[in-house]
Amino acid sequence: MTGGNSHGWPLWRRQITVLAVQEIGRSVFSRRALPVYLLAAMPIALALLRSIFMSESERAHPTHTTTEFAQVFHFFLLRFIVFFSAAVLFVKLFRGEILERSLHYHLLAPVRREVLAVGKYLGGVVASASILGATVVVTIVLFYLPHGRAGLSALTSASGLAEVAAYVATTVLACAAYGSLFLLAGLFFKNPMVPAVLFLGWEVLTPFLPGFLKVLSVVHYLGSLEPVPISQGPFALLAQPIPEWLAVAALVAISGGLLAIGAWKTRGLEVTYSAE
Amino acid sequence: MTAGTISVSNVSKFYGEVLGVNRVTVDIQPGLTGLVGPNGSGKSTLMHLLCGLLRPTRGSISVLGVSPDQPEELFRTVGYCTQYDSFPNGSTGSSFLNHTLALHGLDRAQADRRTREILDRVGLTEAGNRRIAGYSKGMRQRIKLAQAICHDPQVLILDEPLNGLDPMGRAEMIDLFKELARGGRHVIVSSHILHEVDLISDGVIMIHGGSVVAEGSIRAVRGEITAQPLQILVRCDQPHAIAARAFAMPHVVEARIVDGATGVLLRTTNAAAFFPELGRLILSSGVEVETVTPADESVHAVYDYLIGEGGGGR
Amino acid sequence: MAVYERIWRRYDGNLLPLKWRAAVVTKYALAEAFSSRIFAAFYVLCLLPTAIGVFLVYLSHNVGLLQKVGLTTEFMGGLTAVFFQFLFLWQALPAFFVAVIVSPSLIAADLSNNALSLYLSRPITRRDYVLGKMAVLAILLSPITWMGGLLIFLLQAYLEGNNWGIENWRIGMAYLVGHVAWIVVISLLTLAISAWVRFKPAARGALFGIIFILAGFAEAINAVTRTSAGDLIHLTRAIANVVLSIFGGPTEGDLPIAFNWFTLIATCALSIWMLHRKLRAHEVVE
Structure with a gap:
């Protein structure tokens, strides 16, 4: 057959692109994405409700908006929306296809299993980062918008835009890190929701853990990237803040490491749908 | 490999x-x-x-x-x-x-x-x-x-x-x-x-x-199944004559007139000896033969002998 | 040697009365649930809060035994309403987990195996089917919730004497009404999710998600609006407040208790609508 004779990197690049584009299509434009859109709509609805219930005095000055959004971002967006969206999108990459009995079509293509894992993962990261990144931006805008001109100038100032960029970057890294974790859960567990709920518990407990255990969580590094520090409550155990570069490196390493384990796992993947 | x-x-x-x-x-x-x-x-x-x-x-x-x-x-x-x-x-x-x-x-x-x-x-x-x-x-x-x-x-x-x-x-x-x-x-x-x-x-x-x-191949597999006599269908004008003479062969274990006396189904335990002898028999008897075909050299028959109800013929 | 003629004959044995046909659905679904040893073990574990409750009630009335271990009858500050509220929580929580484990197998499996049309081609209506499946959850959850709760209440009333049972009727009522409401809500909700999410792990994930995320969303709404408006979608708070109101204790949030009842009824109505939409004997392929 003509055209299919490329090998090595050029072929892998093309295959990764094809797989990623297919995953983006499925994760963004199909009914499969509905739960993620419902989740993404929640912070936006929250921002709208806030604007409705806001008093006139609060409306005049955006003094507390930065802190309020920081808390909503940390306790709601990161902990619930990004976490569960990543669970929905990334668990489906492999486990979903096993349940739909369609994974074998990928395994019957001339694609290295590692390439398959990377292509699907990148598709998931782009899809989740696009949806949730956009959600973060819209939510921030809706938080500042009710304050009128004062809010807009605060948002469009250099520090305001830097904050927006930091939140979006944190969201993208959260998608990458949680995504790799859920991809792995989907490969190793028939019911990935059990480890997902256990991990959520671990993430929620992180502020109360000693420093040497905090490093084993994702939210610890994500928290270091948030532009506005927030209080974790009176019972939280304080730890030395991590430099931003180290937090980014740690999240990239976590994502890469988990993806590598996932790619290794796919090498031995067998199609036994009846066992599901 | x-x-x-x-x-x-x-x-x-x-x-x-x-x-x-x-x-x-x-x-x-x-x-x-x-x-x-x-x-x-x-x-x-x-x-x-x-x-x-x-x-x-x-x-x-x-x-x-x-x-x-x-x-x-x-x-x-x-x-x-x-x-x-x-x-x-x-x-x-x-x-x-x-x-x-x-x-x-x-x-x-x-x-x-x-x-x-x-x-x-x-x-x-x-x-x-x-x-x-x-x-x-x-x-x-x-x-x-x-x-x-x-x-x-x-x-x-x-x-x-x-x-x-x-x-x-x-x-x-x-x-x-x-x-x-x-x-x-x-x-x-x-x-x-x-x-x-x-x-x-x-x-x-x-x-x-x-x-x-x-x-x-089906034929080779069938040939290996020695416990099941080979079946040969001879379509001819005088099946009774063929049947009578075939019984004289020591390896023929069954001869059955089929389809309203238009043929005879023979079962032999020695295919190698059977076909030359059948040729001689036909020439000497003057019977007009239409076809000589193996009746159980099919996947169905072989399957039946090896796996199906006739299993055990291995 | 005999040769028997083999012909088809219509079944002429006894038939279950029509009104009990839904019980067939229940029977097989229960058998399916208990076919897992892990589930059976977990279910036994879920009876533990009731067993502990019975033990503590018995212990609090056994002066001799308490003296032997160096305690008095006031060792837990007496068996106040707080004790019964705490026990209620530890009965309701395992009940939710049992529902989460069992319910996705109830409808999702029938839908993904295209078995619904087989059920509905028998003399079983959609209502029978849902009631049959719901009965599974009711049968499973009752012993670990209201039955256990009432047992503890009655034991305490018997051992305490002096009209304790009559004076504290609210505790018994809270156990009965609260747990039954909880069973109805989570049964309908989990069945509805099971009907819409065909794959069991996904259905379980959705159930956890709805409880956790809605609770988080409700808290976030309360925080940013500085109201209790979020409690309208806070399912666990709604049931907690309903139970607390029957106990006669203070409730959480500023909403009147009627709003908590509204949350529970709306959840049931939404679940019934979801079941009505999804449970059909045919499937439309778009």
């Missing part, structure tokens, strides 16, 4: 404590090979093993010199039409094929052109842009087949490919398989419908309880 054959060497596969296939050793040559056996005998497991969808617990497999552990190399030359009647969610016939071809490295224009060609070949041109979820069983079978042959593979593995096809569709597909096999390809077809396997196969692999019970 040679580069031109499919070699399965002492392969076993266990699903936990359940046996899938047991110590299977076969060499499959180019041509059309039928894989037959009852439900749960291990046909699909063997096909999955050939394609790397399952890993053998023991033993080794080589498909034209490539291990199933190397999908990138393997699926340039192998196409597999599985028994699973499921498809990626939301796919249309065209998008399904297009995606497969893109993974083969074809650019968009090439993939589009090839998709049209293959859809035409399996008779789905009109339905190409419809969702597969709305296809009939026969159409789904065709699109699976299209996916298996779209990259023009040297080895085609087809698990129950005729299921759900109407008689016309079956005939078309059988012609397609024969055409592919004529080009020197390996075409391995599993089927429950023994008559069809008989019609299309150059050779068979019979599998039962996870073990291969016979392989080779």
Whole structure:
């Protein structure tokens, strides 16, 4: 057959692109994405409700908006929306296809299993980062918008835009890190929701853990990237803040490491749908 | 193992404590090979093993010199039409094929052109842009087949490919398989419908309880089943005369007049001695013979002797 | 030697009365649930809070035994309403987990195996089917919730004497009404999710998600609006407040208790609508 004779990197690049584009299509434009859109709509609805219930005095000055959004971002967006969206999108990459009995079509293509894992993962990261990144931006805008001109100038100032960029970057890294974790859960567990709920518990407990255990969580590094520090409550155990570069490196390493384990796992993947 | 054959060497596969296939050793040559056996005998497991969808617990497999552990190399030359009647969610016939071809490295224009060609070949041109979820069983079978042959593979593995096809569709597909096999390809077809396997196969692999019970051409396999006397149907004008004289042969154990005295069915325990003696008998008796045909040199008969009710003739 | 003629004959044995046909659905679904040893073990574990409750009630009335271990009858500050509220929580929580484990198998499996049309081609209506499946959850959850709760209440009333049972009727009523409401809500909700999410792991994930995320969302709404408006979608708070109100204790948030009842009834109505939409004897392929 003509055209299919490329090998090595050029072929892998093309295959990764094809797989990623297919995953983006499925994760963004199909009914499969509905739960993620419902989740993404929640912070936006929250921002709208806030604007409705806001008093006139609060409306005049955006003094507390930065802190309020920081808390909503940390306790709601990161902990619930990004976490569960990543669970929905990334668990489906492999486990979903096993349940739909369609994974074998990928395994019957001339694609290295590692390439398959990377292509699907990148598709998931782009899809989740696009949806949730956009959600973060819209939510921030809706938080500042009710304050009128004062809010807009605060948002469009250099520090305001830097904050927006930091939140979006944190969201993208959260998608990458949680995504790799859920991809792995989907490969190793028939019911990935059990480890997902256990991990959520671990993430929620992180502020109360000693420093040497905090490093084993994702939210610890994500928290270091948030532009506005927030209080974790009176019972939280304080730890030395991590430099931003180290937090980014740690999240990239976590994502890469988990993806590598996932790619290794796919090498031995067998199609036994009846066992599901 | 040679580069031109499919070699399965002492392969076993266990699903936990359940046996899938047991110590299977076969060499499959180019041509059309039928894989037959009852439900749960291990046909699909063997096909999955050939394609790397399952890993053998023991033993080794080589498909034209490539291990199933190397999908990138393997699926340039192998196409597999599985028994699973499921498809990626939301796919249309065209998008399904297009995606497969893109993974083969074809650019968009090439993939589009090839998709049209293959859809035409399996008779789905009109339905190409419809969702597969709305296809009939026969159409789904065709699109699976299209996916298996779209990259023009040297080895085609087809698990129950005729299921759900109407008689016309079956005939078309059988012609397609024969055409592919004529080009020197390996075409391995599993089927429950023994008559069809008989019609299309150059050779068979019979599998039962996870073990291969016979392989080779039907005639050779039949010849090996010595415990079951060979049946020969002689169509002639005087079947009674043939029957009477045949009984004089020590290795003829039965002679039966069939179909309103238009022929005689003879059963012999020594095929090698029987045919020369039958020739002499016909010449000396003056009987006008229309045909002499083996009556149980078919997949059906062999299956029956080895696996079915007549099993035990091994 | 005999040769028997083999012909088809219609079944002429006894038939279950039509009104009990839904019980067939229940019977097989229960058998399916208990076919897993892990589930059976977990279920036994879920009876532990009730067993502990019974033990503590007995212990608090056994002066001799308490003296032997160096305690008095006031060792837990007496068996106040707080003790019964705490016990209620530890009965309701395992009940939710049992529902999450069992319910996705109830409808999702029938839908993904295209078995619904087989059920509905028998003399079973959609209502029978849902009631049959719901009865599974009711049968499973009752012993670990209201039955256990009432047992503890009655034991305490018997051992305490002096009209304790009559004076503290609210405790018994809270156990009965609260647990039954909880069973109805989570049964309908989990069945509805099971009908819409065909794959069991996904259905379980959705159930956890709905409880956790809605609770988080409700708290976030309360925080940013500085109201209790979020409590309208806070399912666990709604049931907690309903139970607390029957106990006669203070409730959480500013909403009147009627709003908590509204949350529970709306959840049930939405679940019934979801079941009505999804449970059909045919499927439309788009």
